[in-house]
Amino acid sequence: MRLHEYEALDIFEQNRIPVPRRELVSTMHDALHVAGEIGYPVILKAQVLVGGRGLAGGIRTAQNEDELKEAADELFMSEVKGMPVRKVLVCEKVDIARELYLGMTIDGYSGKPVIVASTEGGVLIEETARTSPEKIAAIHIEPSFGYYPYQARGLLRMLGIEQKMITAWSDIIGQLYHIATRYEALIAEINPLVVLTNGGLMAVDAVLEVDDSALSRIRFPLPDRVDRIENPLERRGREIGVTYVDLDGDIGLISSGAGLGMASMDIIGQTMRPANFLETGGGITADLLYRCMELIMMKPDLRGIFINVYGGINPIHEGAKGVIRYMQEHNVKIPVVAKALGNRQEETWEIFKSGGVHVVTEAATEKAVDVLYKLVGPGEKGPAAKSLR
Amino acid sequence: MSILMNDSTRVIVQGITGRIGSAQTHWMLEYGTRVVGGVTPGKGGMEVEGVPVFNSVLEAVKETGANASVFFVPAAGVLDAFLETIDAGIKLIVIVPEHIPVKDVLRMRSYALEKGVFALGPTTPGILVPGMGKMGIMPASLFQPGRVGIISRSGTLSYEFAGILSESKVGQSTVVGMGADPVVLRNLADILELFENDRDTDAVIIVGEVGGEQEEKAAGFISRKMTKPVAAYIAGRYSPQGKKMGHAGAIVRGSTGTVAGKHEALKNAGVAVLDSPIDVAKWAKKNKLK
Numbered sequence: 001m002r003l004h005e006y007e008a009l010d011i012f013e014q015n016r017i018p019v020p021r022r023e024l025v026s027t028m029h030d031a032l033h034v035a036g037e038i039g040y041p042v043i044l045k046a047q048v049l050v051g052g053r054g055l056a057g058g059i060r061t062a063q064n065e066d067e068l069k070e071a072a073d074e075l076f077m078s079e080v081k082g083m084p085v086r087k088v089l090v091c092e093k094v095d096i097a098r099e100l101y102l103g104m105t106i107d108g109y110s111g112k113p114v115i116v117a118s119t120e121g122g123v124l125i126e127e128t129a130r131t132s133p134e135k136i137a138a139i140h141i142e143p144s145f146g147y148y149p150y151q152a153r154g155l156l157r158m159l160g161i162e163q164k165m166i167t168a169w170s171d172i173i174g175q176l177y178h179i180a181t182r183y184e185a186l187i188a189e190i191n192p193l194v195v196l197t198n199g200g201l202m203a204v205d206a207v208l209e210v211d212d213s214a215l216s217r218i219r220f221p222l223p224d225r226v227d228r229i230e231n232p233l234e235r236r237g238r239e240i241g242v243t244y245v246d247l248d249g250d251i252g253l254i255s256s257g258a259g260l261g262m263a264s265m266d267i268i269g270q271t272m273r274p275a276n277f278l279e280t281g282g283g284i285t286a287d288l289l290y291r292c293m294e295l296i297m298m299k300p301d302l303r304g305i306f307i308n309v310y311g312g313i314n315p316i317h318e319g320a321k322g323v324i325r326y327m328q329e330h331n332v333k334i335p336v337v338a339k340a341l342g343n344r345q346e347e348t349w350e351i352f353k354s355g356g357v358h359v360v361t362e363a364a365t366e367k368a369v370d371v372l373y374k375l376v377g378p379g380e381k382g383p384a385a386k387s388l389r
Numbered sequence: 390m391s392i393l394m395n396d397s398t399r400v401i402v403q404g405i406t407g408r409i410g411s412a413q414t415h416w417m418l419e420y421g422t423r424v425v426g427g428v429t430p431g432k433g434g435m436e437v438e439g440v441p442v443f444n445s446v447l448e449a450v451k452e453t454g455a456n457a458s459v460f461f462v463p464a465a466g467v468l469d470a471f472l473e474t475i476d477a478g479i480k481l482i483v484i485v486p487e488h489i490p491v492k493d494v495l496r497m498r499s500y501a502l503e504k505g506v507f508a509l510g511p512t513t514p515g516i517l518v519p520g521m522g523k524m525g526i527m528p529a530s531l532f533q534p535g536r537v538g539i540i541s542r543s544g545t546l547s548y549e550f551a552g553i554l555s556e557s558k559v560g561q562s563t564v565v566g567m568g569a570d571p572v573v574l575r576n577l578a579d580i581l582e583l584f585e586n587d588r589d590t591d592a593v594i595i596v597g598e599v600g601g602e603q604e605e606k607a608a609g610f611i612s613r614k615m616t617k618p619v620a621a622y623i624a625g626r627y628s629p630q631g632k633k634m635g636h637a638g639a640i641v642r643g644s645t646g647t648v649a650g651k652h653e654a655l656k657n658a659g660v661a662v663l664d665s666p667i668d669v670a671k672w673a674k675k676n677k678l679k
Contacts, residue, residue, distance in 0.1 A: 282526075
């Protein structure tokens with residue numbers, strides 16, 4: 001779960017990382033009031049959970065009341081990368097001498113946390129990583145050994161940081177690592193970490209992504225995960241315990257694994273256009289697939305449905321019962337094609353067939369998608385392959 | 390022969406008394422796997438599917454001579470049970486459960502590597518050697534004995550590839566799920582090396598997905614060390630950038646981890662990159678695989 005900047009800044013502040021004065025607002029009127037208290041100039045930052053927010057116009061500076069009114073008005077009426085702006089963080093504008101980068105993430109390949117620092121912070125950090133790798137340094141932390149401050153000092157020396165700054169900066173690295181550990185973060189990042197004109201360091205942005213699998217055991221207050229999903233269908237998916245991603249097509253998809261779901265999307269996308277991605281994981285029951293049908297049918301203009309499931313850990317015959325119960329109760333008229341293989345496959349096919357589902361018994365997803373295509377054709381929107389990369 | 394499992398593999402099932410543990414024990418036994426015991430602390434003395442249940446892994450090892458373990462333990466208890474299993478001397482561990490905190494996986498991986506234990510997962514369907522046995526949840530009906538190895542990050546896609554090959558009369562030597570999490574207990578290259586050294590494997594298929602850098606790193610190993618033909622499929626071509634498709638392993642972060650990046654790295658290593666799962670049948674035919 002990715003936290004909003006204002007939530008992460010609060011956590012950073014509680015853990016003794018210097019952050020700017022700031023307040024969260026949801027109206028232009030409140031923004032005006034807060035800016036008056038903080039003092040101009042101020043920075044307005046849209047609180048949306050997308051990367052590259054600054055380059056997408058989600059961060060504005062206001063020198064005075066007039067500029068603030070205009071910037072706040074525009075921000076509240078805008079979308080940043082498709083996300084509506086409901087909350088804006090009004091921050092003091094600090095005097096910056098230099099922008100640095102500091103981040104911690106998990107290196108999946110080595111299986112270790114990695115701390116990354118750079119002398120070139122800011123919005124172009126990914127560009128810097130490609131063009132000037134010497135300006136970026138990284139150290140891995142042994143999981144069984146943990147973090148010690150000498151590692152931060154070594155990291156900063158690798159970057160050629162002058163000795164007088166090493167103590168202050170390594171303190172912040174230690175605090176960030178501490179936060180990452182306590183909140184079981186997959187990403188903890190300060191970009192930029194700024195050197196103020198008075199020589200101090202300050203985190204003027206904060207990113208914290210908490211491991212979803214650890215949420216139940218983190219002992220610190222965290223926002224509710226379901227509430228923050230903007231898309232109502234994706235929120236419903238989370239509520240019923242499946243991963244649903246809303247897409248722009250008209251072919252509904254239910255799959256019993258993430259890899260199979262992605263492959264199904266790739267194959268559907270060659271000739272048609274998926275309306276969603278839906279992955280059940282290992283918890284299929286009749287009720288769950290009934291709710292999955294209900295969820296994918298919430299998209300208007302659906303032309304067909306493709307169900308792609310394997311019976312390894314999942315009782316697919318139970319799932320089939322849920323699908324046909326939904327179809328009967330709601331008089332589903334659009335074609336439903338199912339490919340279901342594995343444990344109890346014959347029983348599953350019989351159940352599907354009894355409910356009017358087109359059953360494909362071959363392993364290749366292409367064959368099943370072909371069957372669906374023959375029933376529904378390309379549709380008005382055309383194949384996803386045309387418009388996506 | 391096969392990799393990881395062979396005639397002398399004696400399996401215990403941890404979490405055997407649970408709903409999934411007992412159901413999967415049934416399927417594993419039915420497939421001919423030598424399941425010699427189960428472990429659920431506090432339930433020692435019971436029997437599940439005719440298999441004796443023990444209170445501790447050490448007891449199970451002493452009583453049954455078990456040398457491999459498959460986990461159906463609730464996510465919150467996996468780290469503890471994993472360390473117990475390693476300390477009891479087991480050298481092959483399959484972690485089926487999903488949603489294990491990454492922090493726990495880091496510790497598990499570090500301890501397993503230190504102790505020379507080969508562990509797969511989390512979120513893996515396990516290992517299946519067609520006609521011999523299986524540790525995990527792979528549905529037996531899709532597999533046929535043969536000489537092609539499969540390594541997959543996704544469980545269900547490993548079944549899909551095995552199923553397509555079996556329908557084309559191409560069998561498999563061993564099918565290995567490496568796990569779908571962003572951090573897994575063994576990297577792709579380690580499993581490729583086992584297949585390269587296996588006399589009964591003629592070629593290997595990698596079933597990958599968008600995200601992470603397993604395939605890119607494996608490409609280096611393939612160009613340096615692999616002599617057997619390798620094909621690869623990467624799922625997730627139309628997955629929207631930055632959207633999470635179920636597993637965190639499938640998040641696209643920056644330029645590493647994209648489908649295009651993986652294709653390029655694998656092609657440069659001489660791997661046959663498959664556009665779609667069904668193409669694996671043509672590839673197998675072209676390479677005269679059985």
